Amino acid sequence: xxxxxxxxxxxxxxxxxxxxxxxxxxxxxxxxxxxxxxxxxxxxxxxxxxxxxxxxxxxxxxxxxxxxxxxxxxxxxxxxxxxxxxxxxxxxxxxxxxxxxxxxxxxxxxx
Amino acid sequence: xxxxxxxxxxxxxxxxxxxxxxxxxxxxxxxxxxxxxxxxxxxxxxxxxxxxxxxxxxxxxxxxxxxxxxxxxxxxxxxxxxxxxxxxxxxxxxxxxxxxxxxxxxxxxxxxxxxxxxxxxxxxxx
Numbered sequence: 146x147x148x149x150x151x152x153x154x155x156x157x158x159x160x161x162x163x164x165x166x167x168x169x170x171x172x173x174x175x176x177x178x179x180x181x182x183x184x185x186x187x188x189x190x191x192x193x194x195x196x197x198x199x200x201x202x203x204x205x206x207x208x209x210x211x212x213x214x215x216x217x218x219x220x221x222x223x224x225x226x227x228x229x230x231x232x233x234x235x236x237x238x239x240x241x242x243x244x245x246x247x248x249x250x251x252x253x254x255x256x
Numbered sequence: 257x258x259x260x261x262x263x264x265x266x267x268x269x270x271x272x273x274x275x276x277x278x279x280x281x282x283x284x285x286x287x288x289x290x291x292x293x294x295x296x297x298x299x300x301x302x303x304x305x306x307x308x309x310x311x312x313x314x315x316x317x318x319x320x321x322x323x324x325x326x327x328x329x330x331x332x333x334x335x336x337x338x339x340x341x342x343x344x345x346x347x348x349x350x351x352x353x354x355x356x357x358x359x360x361x362x363x364x365x366x367x368x369x370x371x372x373x374x375x376x377x378x379x380x381x382x
Contacts, residue, residue, distance in 0.1 A: 151299075180373075187260075187349050187373035188300070233299060242288055242305075242353055244371060249299040 148172060149236055151247030159255050161223055166250045168234035169216040175239040177217045179208055182231040182249075191219075224254045258284045260352045262374035269340055270382055276336045277377045279350030285330035286352035290371060291323070294347040306333050340381040349376040 150169045158164055168177065176195045180188035192201050194210035194217060201208045205228075207220040221228055231251050235244040259282040269275050279289055288307050292300040304320075306312040306327035314320045324336040333352075337344055351371040 185347075185376065185378065187262075187351075187375045189373070235300075242371075243290060243302055245302075246300045251297065 148245045149234060149247035151234055151250055153250060154248055155251050155253075157253040157255060158224060160226055164221050164224060164252070166219045166232055166234075166252075167216070168218070168236075168247050170236060171215065172236070172238065173214050174236035175214075176237045177210055177214070178235045178237070178244065179217070179219055180233040180235060182233060188233055224252075226254045226256050228252060229254050258282075258352070258372045260286075260350065260372045260374040262348075262350055262377050264377060265375065266378040266380075268380045268382065271341050272339055274336055274338045275340055275379060275381075276334055277348055277350075277379075279333045279335070279352065279374055281331045281352040281372070284352075284372075286333075287330065288353040289327055289333035290351045290353070291325060291333075291335050292349045292351070294349060294376075296347075300349060303335075337379065340379070342381045345379055345381045347376050347378050350374045 148170055152167050156164060176193055178193045179191045181191055182188040192203055192208045194201060194208055197212045197214045199210045205222045209218050217234055229252060231249050233249045234247040237244055261280045261282055263278045267275055290305050291303045293303050294300050302315050303318045304312045304314040304325050306325045308327050308330050312325040322338055327333040351373045353371045
């Protein structure tokens with residue numbers, strides 16, 4: 146059973162379009178992190194959300210943590226080809242330092 | 257942010273041999289290190305958690321006698337894949353944590369992450 150369900154797992158859209166990636170769970174997390182990973186490299190942290198209802202923006206990327214701290218979303222506005230990559234959400238449960246990763250969303254932005 | 261290195265970045269070996277992968281925290285002391293495995297087009301799966309000076313804690317389904325983990329110092333952890341077979345071919349990624357939780361202060365402000373990821377090691381067993 147996947148603790149963190151990430152959707153969609155694959156997404157291919159045209160440059161300039163908007164998109165949203167979801168990360169859902171029945172469990173509560175003390176924090177949730179979003180990573181981006183390029184082929185052959187380790188994941189790079191984009192953002193950490195901690196407070197229920199929290200919204201963080203990173204240029205064209207908007208991250209939201211659900212009020213109950215069970216889900217999160219990543220919204221990209223006006224996608225660019227450079228946004229192509231594997232996006233991973235990962236949750237940290239209270240008292241446990243280890244992260245639980247979602248399945249990942251492989252995003253392809255076509256020119 | 258903090259830097260974690262892995263060595264080697266890629267390795268090709270014959271079936272039956274053992275391969276050692278190193279994970280180093282370069283500018284901070286890592287009380288905890290994590291080892292992940294990632295198959296092509298899949299997410300990261302945690303293999304084990306190692307704390308400096310103690311035995312590693314393995315996730316369910318991970319053979320501790322096959323994947324030997326040593327965390328002998330606060331800056332180095334090693335993963336040895338013993339008697340490697342083709343099915344062990346994968347991308348192995350380590351991460352290092354400060355054990356201080358979010359907003360850890362390492363002489364730097366604004367650190368929100370508890371784990372810093374290495375660049376990964378690609379293992380191909382022939």
